[in-house]
Amino acid sequence: xxxFGVPSALLGSQLLVGLINGSFYAILSLGLAIIFGLLNIxxxxxxxxxxxxxxxxxxxxxxxxINYWVALLFAPLVIGALGVVIERTxxxxxxxxxxxxxxxxxxxxxxxxxxxxxxxxGISGQSYPVPELLQGGVNLGFMFLPIYRGWVxxxxxxxxxxxxxxxxxxxxxxxxxxGTENPQMVQAxxxxxxxxxxxxxxxxxxxxAFAGVLxxxxxxxxxxxxxxxxxVVFAVVxxxxxxxxxxxxxxxxxxxxxxxLTRVFYPEASxxxxxxxxxxxxxxxxxxxxxxx
Amino acid sequence: MNNKDSMFARAMPILFGxxxxxxxxAPFAVYPTFLMKVLCFGLFACAFxxxxxFAGLLSFGHxxxxxxxxxxxxxxxxxxxxxxxxxxxxxxxxxxALGWVFGVLAIRRTGIYFAMITLALSQMVYFIVLQWKATGxxxxxxxxxxGHLFGVIDLSNNIAMYYLVFAVxxxxxxxxYRAINSPFGQIxxxxxxxxxxxxxxGYDVAKFKLLAFVLSAALAGTAGATKTLVFQLASLTDVxxxxxxxxxxxxxxxxxxxxLGPLVGAATIVSLQTELADSVGSWVTVIMGVIFVIxxxxxxxxxxxELQALIQRAGIR
Numbered sequence: 083x084x085x086f087g088v089p090s091a092l093l094g095s096q097l098l099v100g101l102i103n104g105s106f107y108a109i110l111s112l113g114l115a116i117i118f119g120l121l122n123i124x125x126x127x128x129x130x131x132x133x134x135x136x137x138x139x140x141x142x143x144x145x146x147x148i149n150y151w152v153a154l155l156f157a158p159l160v161i162g163a164l165g166v167v168i169e170r171t172x173x174x175x176x177x178x179x180x181x182x183x184x185x186x187x188x189x190x191x192x193x194x195x196x197x198x199x200x201x202x203x204g205i206s207g208q209s210y211p212v213p214e215l216l217q218g219g220v221n222l223g224f225m226f227l228p229i230y231r232g233w234v235x236x237x238x239x240x241x242x243x244x245x246x247x248x249x250x251x252x253x254x255x256x257x258x259x260x261g262t263e264n265p266q267m268v269q270a271x272x273x274x275x276x277x278x279x280x281x282x283x284x285x286x287x288x289x290x291a292f293a294g295v296l297x298x299x300x301x302x303x304x305x306x307x308x309x310x311x312x313x314v315v316f317a318v319v320x321x322x323x324x325x326x327x328x329x330x331x332x333x334x335x336x337x338x339x340x341x342x343l344t345r346v347f348y349p350e351a352s353x354x355x356x357x358x359x360x361x362x363x364x365x366x367x368x369x370x371x372x373x374x375x
Numbered sequence: 376m377n378n379k380d381s382m383f384a385r386a387m388p389i390l391f392g393x394x395x396x397x398x399x400x401a402p403f404a405v406y407p408t409f410l411m412k413v414l415c416f417g418l419f420a421c422a423f424x425x426x427x428x429f430a431g432l433l434s435f436g437h438x439x440x441x442x443x444x445x446x447x448x449x450x451x452x453x454x455x456x457x458x459x460x461x462x463x464x465x466x467x468x469x470x471x472a473l474g475w476v477f478g479v480l481a482i483r484r485t486g487i488y489f490a491m492i493t494l495a496l497s498q499m500v501y502f503i504v505l506q507w508k509a510t511g512x513x514x515x516x517x518x519x520x521x522g523h524l525f526g527v528i529d530l531s532n533n534i535a536m537y538y539l540v541f542a543v544x545x546x547x548x549x550x551x552y553r554a555i556n557s558p559f560g561q562i563x564x565x566x567x568x569x570x571x572x573x574x575x576x577g578y579d580v581a582k583f584k585l586l587a588f589v590l591s592a593a594l595a596g597t598a599g600a601t602k603t604l605v606f607q608l609a610s611l612t613d614v615x616x617x618x619x620x621x622x623x624x625x626x627x628x629x630x631x632x633x634x635l636g637p638l639v640g641a642a643t644i645v646s647l648q649t650e651l652a653d654s655v656g657s658w659v660t661v662i663m664g665v666i667f668v669i670x671x672x673x674x675x676x677x678x679x680x681e682l683q684a685l686i687q688r689a690g691i692r
Binding site for chain 2 (some may be wrong): 118124172181182183187189190192193202263314316317319320354357358364368
């Protein structure tokens with residue numbers, strides 16, 4: 083079976099890779115957007131925290147014998163806790179300053195994390211086995227679907243929509259949105275805004291670590307896996323705008339799919355296609371697809 | 376305030392004169408290649424500081440200008456056989472053109488988005504350089520000859536090369552110094568301090584930002600092209616985002632928005648890297664990260680900024 087002269091199996095598998103990448107873009111840009119909303123900081127270490135999530139899972143499996151399913155919960159908790167410490171000891175001191183200092187601080191942290199792991203593990207990747215339950219695949223007729231890859235998409239999307247639900251539909255989410263609009267007023271109403279901020283940063287970072295654990299069996303676990311990804315995610319954030327949670331999710335997945343298609347039809351451009359789209363969006367709609375200006 | 380300003384104004388020519396003399400004799404006391412590296416990165420950081428320190432625009436993509444100018448210069452000199460001064464000129468013009476493209480796109484957004492856009496665009500440049508055959512991919516452009524300046528002076532001599540780099544630095548530094556002390560520089564500062572007010576005063580803010588961006592990119596390109604001649608190499612590290620971060624660090628450490636800060640910062644970072652490269656290996660990245668964090672948390676005025684504050688406090692007493 084062929085579609086546009088391309089075998090459907092190739093098209094299908096590249097679209098699947100695109101969907102997986104897109105799910106990672108979605109989780110990471112979601113985390114960035116939540117953190118930016120309340121802290122007014124772009125978390126440059128987001129990529130490093132994603133990488134550390136994968137490494138915590140890898141270390142947990144190889145040194146402590148902790149399996150994938152536990153790691154899926156354990157790694158986000160560890161990295162989220164680290165995020166809480168970072169927010170309490172460092173980021174907190176920068177809120178009164180220009181936003182740019184937050185970017186620079188987290189950039190410095192990203193260098194530290196990346197450097198430490200590079201010193202310990204080198205730049206070659208470590209492989210993480212696919213958990214037993216999710217090994218193998220199914221033949222869908224037009225393509226072969228490895229079960230783990232299907233699981234990544236389902237799990238990532240579930241987490242994305244759960245986050246959307248928490249923020250848009252629950253009381254906690256209402257506090258969060260109110261805090262984004264007017265922190266002084268929310269504080270005056272008796273809600274502990276500093277605690278909310280700490281929690282938000284921890285949660286955003288934990289999302290990144292969760293994505294890292296999901297990614298571990300798909301990609302090699304390497305110290306550099308986060309830094310290249312995070313720059314693409316920045317472009318995703320510029321394209322989508324950080325105003326809307328659903329916007330972040332849709333933009334992330336859409337761009338992942340477009341990247342996958344590019345890999346089929348014009349592979350040379352697949353590394354830059356997201357940036358090209360960013361340029362077009364900036365020219366046509368500078369505020370971003372879902373931005374409020 | 377006026378008193379202190381005039382005190383600085385009177386001290387400046389003396390300070391510059393002294394530094395100029397030091398620059399003239401330095402290659403006889405210190406390893407010239409090291410000095411050339413410091414001057415190239417110093418010019419790079421000064422150009423970057425023009426944008427961040429005076430116009431308040433954080434570009435996280437300046438490596439693209441340094442690197443692409445280096446490649447253009449390398450290709451002009453090595454593959455087309457042009458003389459080094461034409462190579463530097465070509466690299467500068469290429470960086471200016473690229474800066475115009477970046478600038479037009481990035482100034483459509485402000486603040487944090489500006490930084491992310493410049494970073495993303497420079498990553499695009501990185502991938503293009505990586506994949507394009509003419510740039511040598513992962514090997515970079517190797518074996519770029521230094522050639523003969525104006526077809527006459529042989530630059531393979533390190534001392535001759537040093538004086539060319541020194542001259543390029545001084546010209547670049549003078550252009551930046553003039554720019555920040557001109558009405559143009561005053562308008563940039565006005566935009567940095569209060570953009571809506573600058574708009575309401577009738578200034579075409581976008582035009583001034585773009586001009587500052589192009590000027591900064593062009594001079595970053597001058598630094599990159601010169602660096603290619605010094606090391607006879609244009610490599611991927613010059614286009615990588617780490618380099619964009621490094622120039623931010625140099626500027627921040629030396630003193631954001633000070634005239635000499637970026638040069639001091641560049642000298643400090645280059646010395647550190649040279650010293651540390653042998654002893655700690657891959658920990659260099661970690662140490663750079665730690666300096667970054669310390670600068671942001673405790674040392675935001677930078678070395679020169681702190682010194683100026685110290686002198687001012689002494690002046691008040």
